[in-house]
Amino acid sequence: MKHSNIPIFIPELACPHQCVFCNQAKISGQMSVPTPEEIPAIIDTYLSTMNDGREVEVAFFGGSFTGIPLDLQEHYLAEAHRYLREGRICGIRLSTRPDYINDGVLDLLKRYGVTTIELGAQSTNDDVLLASGRGHKADAIRRASERILENGFHLGLQMMIGLPHDTYERSRQTVEDIISLGADNTRIYPTLVIKGTQLAKRYESGHYVPLDLPTALSWAKDFYLRFEAAGVNVLRVGLHASEELTPERSLLAGPYHRSFKELMMTEIWADILAEKLNGYNHQDMILKVHPSQVNFVWGYAGKNKRFFEQKDLRVKLLTDDHLGKYEVQVGSC
Numbered sequence: 273m274k275h276s277n278i279p280i281f282i283p284e285l286a287c288p289h290q291c292v293f294c295n296q297a298k299i300s301g302q303m304s305v306p307t308p309e310e311i312p313a314i315i316d317t318y319l320s321t322m323n324d325g326r327e328v329e330v331a332f333f334g335g336s337f338t339g340i341p342l343d344l345q346e347h348y349l350a351e352a353h354r355y356l357r358e359g360r361i362c363g364i365r366l367s368t369r370p371d372y373i374n375d376g377v378l379d380l381l382k383r384y385g386v387t388t389i390e391l392g393a394q395s396t397n398d399d400v401l402l403a404s405g406r407g408h409k410a411d412a413i414r415r416a417s418e419r420i421l422e423n424g425f426h427l428g429l430q431m432m433i434g435l436p437h438d439t440y441e442r443s444r445q446t447v448e449d450i451i452s453l454g455a456d457n458t459r460i461y462p463t464l465v466i467k468g469t470q471l472a473k474r475y476e477s478g479h480y481v482p483l484d485l486p487t488a489l490s491w492a493k494d495f496y497l498r499f500e501a502a503g504v505n506v507l508r509v510g511l512h513a514s515e516e517l518t519p520e521r522s523l524l525a526g527p528y529h530r531s532f533k534e535l536m537m538t539e540i541w542a543d544i545l546a547e548k549l550n551g552y553n554h555q556d557m558i559l560k561v562h563p564s565q566v567n568f569v570w571g572y573a574g575k576n577k578r579f580f581e582q583k584d585l586r587v588k589l590l591t592d593d594h595l596g597k598y599e600v601q602v603g604s605c
């Protein structure tokens with residue numbers, strides 16, 4: 273069944289932390305934060321465009337929801353809970369920091385029908401967490417994850433790749449930890465250098481080098497496939513395209529691309545096609561794939577199409593929804 277989130281951005285104002293990649297001044301100075309009284313209007317507006325029987329969740333995103341004062345959290349949750357009671361939405365989800373989870377918070381979230389808690393884990397490596405100014409160690413992620421699952425919530429654990437002191441092996445271990453901690457969903461975000469951050473200073477003084485785009489895509493590809501194989505739902509790869517993320521505005525450096533996920537899927541299919549079509553040259557052929565994969569088989573900006581051309585393969589692409597996501601049937605015309 274189709275699923276949609278109604279995103280409500282509640283940045284934690286005056287956050288006491290100093291994550292090196294975060295421009296707090298920008299978050300607190302420029303984002304307009306909806307008041308609890310404005311929540312019903314936001315939900316109603318979205319619901320009016322979503323009345324086709326799909327599953328809808330209200331999602332409090334944008335920072336550390338459980339870091340705002342408890343009475344304010346309760347006020348926001350009460351507004352969303354009304355829609356849950358009336359059966360007009362099927363759940364409430366929110367994102368927060370691992371060290372902002374405690375029994376009092378979990379009781380409150382349970383009372384108001386929160387179904388999924390996403391933690392910004394970012395890394396499970398203590399050295400990376402320290403160098404990134406996260407203000408907690410990996411133990412906090414483990415403890416919070418356990419408490420969330422014990423209390424019957426779904427667990428999401430988001431990760432960032434290319435943080436200071438990160439390596440492929442450390443990120444790969446984070447993936448394995450996210451799986452073994454019992455997350456049922458994740459998001460993979462490449463680290464970007466945003467103007468006005470500690471990371472920007474380090475970058476400008478040569479003390480931080482972001483991942484380049486091909487490396488970030490290659491890491492993301494491996495991690496995405498590993499999560500899929502383990503049954504962890506990857507809700508997002510790469511950041512939302514936004515006007516803010518341009519060199520003219522906030523972006524200083526880093527592996528940003530507005531179609532990051534499409535590029536990654538193109539790479540996944542480039543690998544599959546290279547293996548599957550090894551030895552095929554100079555011929556007409558039919559490839560059958562799942563309908564959801566057609567764009568990725570051709571590739572972003574026709575990248576994989578050029579691969580066919582180089583091998584002089586004249587490919588007719590057909591679809592079959594009985595095929596698996598990465599299955600491909602090769603036939604001749």
Ligand code: SF4
Binds near residue numbers: 288294295296335369
């Ligand atoms: S990313 Fe870090 S510094 Fe920025 S709002 Fe979240 S916890 Fe605070």
